[in-house]
Amino acid sequence: MDAVGRLKEKGVKVVFVLGGPGSGKGTQCANIVRVFGFTHLSAGDLLRAEIKSGSENGTMIQNMIKEGKIVPSEVTIKLLEKAMLENGNDKFLIDGFPRNEENRAAFEEVTKIEPEFVLFFDCPEEEMERRLLGRNQGRDDDNIETIRKRFKVFLESSLPVVDYYNLKGKVRKVDAAKPIDDVFESVKVIFSNFSKKGA
Template structure:
């Protein structure tokens, strides 16, 4: 965008099915954030029917993570094409490589990291119950996604915790209850 002022950036992280996408939609509409979802950007790429899209579909079906250069480039482009002063980046960075690449390319760190903390059995229940289940919402793939979250994404959250950036939200309960905690956080922010 033409606005050279750095936007307020919040990374939104949490396990598969923790409710990141659901809560981000509400934050976007109530607090004027642009919502960039790494998973949605990848699924758009799949829909475009390119060779790259086929590669991405194959990886997502296996519950693995897509190579960093692909995701980072999609996020970079999406950030470039928004003029929003507040941006939610949902499901990214997924691993230390993503994090380091983001910081190198943008020369900046996020202002805030929101971590939706949810027990595994609850996440599994939600994903298996999702309407119009996704190609990666079967029990085998869900188990792999949970493992990948533990081994690759938790270290990113730990890194930002050590830098005092993480705000952990209890992601059990109803959407409305969780949004109550979200609202408390976002209403206290000074943008």
Template sequence: MDLHKEDDRGSAKQKKVKIVFVIGGPGSGKGTQCKRIAQQFGYTHLSVGEILRQEISSGSETGSMIQKIMKEGKLVPSDVTVRLLQQAMQGINSDKFLIDGFPRNEENVKAFEDLTKMEPEFVLYLDCPQDEMEKRLLSRNEGREDDNVETIRKRFKVFMESTLPTIEYYESKGKIRKVDAGKSVDEVFESIKVIFSQGKDYNKVPPSRHKCKCLIL
């Protein structure tokens, strides 16, 4: 990724950027927790879902395509998602990014690594039971047209089929930091604070002891 700054002699110098991905099923609390993390630990919070919705609102041809895909509960093509995410990161003068809702699948991972030549410092996984996520989505009443039972359940299915393999991928690299997101907002954040305070030394045990629990759909 072309994230750089000028040194005293005016030549381009690569800027070291720290990235943390935050993933979890729909309604697992990613947005809520990311706002708290950003405030307490000085990260720039980028929500991939919000970036995609902004593109829809722009009325562009890409936005119309994204809207159609999201209505069907499917995933937006990786090249589109990464390009929009890359544009957002390049437009902000920051060296610490908290990326919410990404990657959604293994193709996202490959596209991000190929285009940016970067990897996350670690991946925060908000592990939440499906019935709790469904209850949260149906009660939040934000006026989002994809917050209906049929679409929500499609999104759960997509999450299980597409995102869990990416969790296993990062787990094999020792980068997954999992918290129980079924608890209260404050309790979840207390667990998250431990992770961000201790950084990559947190919970450093062999990947086999970090097995993710698949959602039962």
């Protein structure tokens, strides 16, 4: 049985986590994992791990990133599928993916899975900028020009994905400008309701 069949058989439930850079996705994902028992998969982390592994696939990904190209959807989706199959859990938060409409369509096409819902961290640009500049975690991409470019990419590419799922009634929007604990209170309500529905 191929990966698709196995994921279906496993009854995998997926929640996409979207939000601009600095909207607090990582922090809240860690909370959701702790309280609701989901497994957190970050598309970026999986790609970085694949590059580190030194595999042929990893070398190809590294070269594409070096050349400023977008890694093909199929490559990222295969890594996500593999991670979901190798994990004993059946509830996954997928963070930072789909980045655009093409990613979204390819994910549903390849995995035959639609997300249960999309958790969207809505945060004003000024607030995200303030957080990113303040966090100084040694990420060399946290300077003002790069940050603004990342916002632009997010707005142009990822918001259409949010709009698409919004039309299907699948977006759960959270005001991410609030303090971390307040944001998690909102997140808890969403996930508690979801759990009640027999997830």
